[in-house]
Amino acid sequence: MKVNKEQFKRMKRNEFVRTAIEYVDTGVVITDPELPDNPIVYANEGFEKLTGYTSEEILGFNCRFLQGVDTDPGTIAELRDAINKEKKVKIEIKNYRKNGQYFWNELQIYPVHIESENQTYFVGVQQDITKRKEAEERSEHYLDEVKRLSTPIVPIDRNVSIVPLVGKIDEERIELLLHHVSSHIQKSGDEYLILDLSGVSHFTSELHKGVYQLHQLIKLMGAELRITGIRPDFVLEGIQADFSLSSVKSFPSVKHALKNIDDSSSIN
Ligand SMILES: Cc1cc2nc3c(=O)[nH]c(=O)nc-3n(C[C@H](O)[C@H](O)[C@H](O)COP(=O)(O)O)c2cc1C
Structure with a gap:
């Protein structure tokens, strides 16, 4: 050719x-x-x-x-x-x-x-x-783990659990917190939840609103919220807004909150 x-x-x-x-x-x-x-x-x-x-x-x-x-x-x-x-x-x-x-x-x-x-x-x-x-699957798994650890719930007694929050609390963590706490209380039947904020880095209005929502949610589920490790002015903040925390019992430390729960249990 x-x-x-x-x-x-x-x-x-x-x-x-x-x-x-x-x-x-x-x-x-x-x-x-x-x-x-x-x-x-x-x-x-x-x-x-x-x-x-x-x-x-x-x-x-x-x-x-x-x-x-x-x-x-x-x-x-x-x-x-x-x-x-x-x-x-x-x-x-x-x-x-x-x-x-x-x-x-x-x-x-x-x-x-x-x-x-x-x-x-x-x-x-x-x-x-x-x-x-x-690698993607691993990082998704780590992310789930980080999310789980970002709102740890530590049961310490038959009817009391502590949630020690650490770092910056944004809207996503607040949503996770509400979700985890409600399913935990439903399963455990806990009467008290102590929210320890001593490790929180920024006391923002977002956090304020989140704690208020948690308080309402827990009340609806028949349990009580105690908050520890916060500045008193944080509790007072928001009084003018629709989410006042003035009715939530607040204590300087977890130890104080536990003592208060013990005292009220023994009175009852
Ligand atoms: C050019 C070509 C390459 C393909 N390569 C793959 C492949 O690498 N792996 C695979 O699972 N399916 C591959 N497929 C898809 C399957 O051959 C088939 O089309 C698919 O399973 C859907 O048809 P079916 O429901 O009749 O099995 C290829 C199809 C074509 C046309």
Whole structure:
């Protein structure tokens, strides 16, 4: 076959592209939707390395063999829908290597129309994002742990628990506090809750309102709030506002609050 300069250039470019795709460090597959079940007609070395399958083992098969017990059916449905509509799609999916080990696959699929054949193929690009995914999961777990520790509830007696708050209390922590305390009181049936604010760094109006809400909530649940470790002016603040704390019993320390609870229990 005789080729002119333009054709030669194009061939060179195609060869270059093929070689580049062959050796890139991500998985690349091409599937042919004209064939039954849209099977793989090409897989590069990156795909073989990523999945542990050789090209010979997987050519002619649909890519779903990478899915397994923990693959999310919703994500598979999303893929199915995009492929049916010939739309490009990018998702994160849990897949399995030949040896059964799972990996997180950032999968991109593009429909590619080849003019000369008047046919659409699909190109899939697979990227192993397991490390990133696991780091994300770990940080979500730590975040939950930090949230849990940000409003610790310490049961110290049959009917008394202490919540020692430390640091800056913003709206999010107040919401967590209300949520944790209400489910704790419901479960434990505690009669008293001591909110110790001696470790709080800023006495803000947000905190004032939060303590007031906690007081109302606890009262509704049939228990009583005691606050400790605050400046007296904090209690008085808000008297003009709708959330006065003047009816909440406040003590200089947890020890004093406990003594008061003991005394009132023995009187009753
Ligand atoms: C080009 C291409 C690449 C694909 N790569 C993957 C893949 O790496 N992992 C995967 O779980 N599914 C992959 N799929 C999706 C599955 O082949 C299949 O379309 C999906 O499971 C939804 O169809 P089904 O419900 O018939 O299984 C790919 C699909 C195409 C078209």
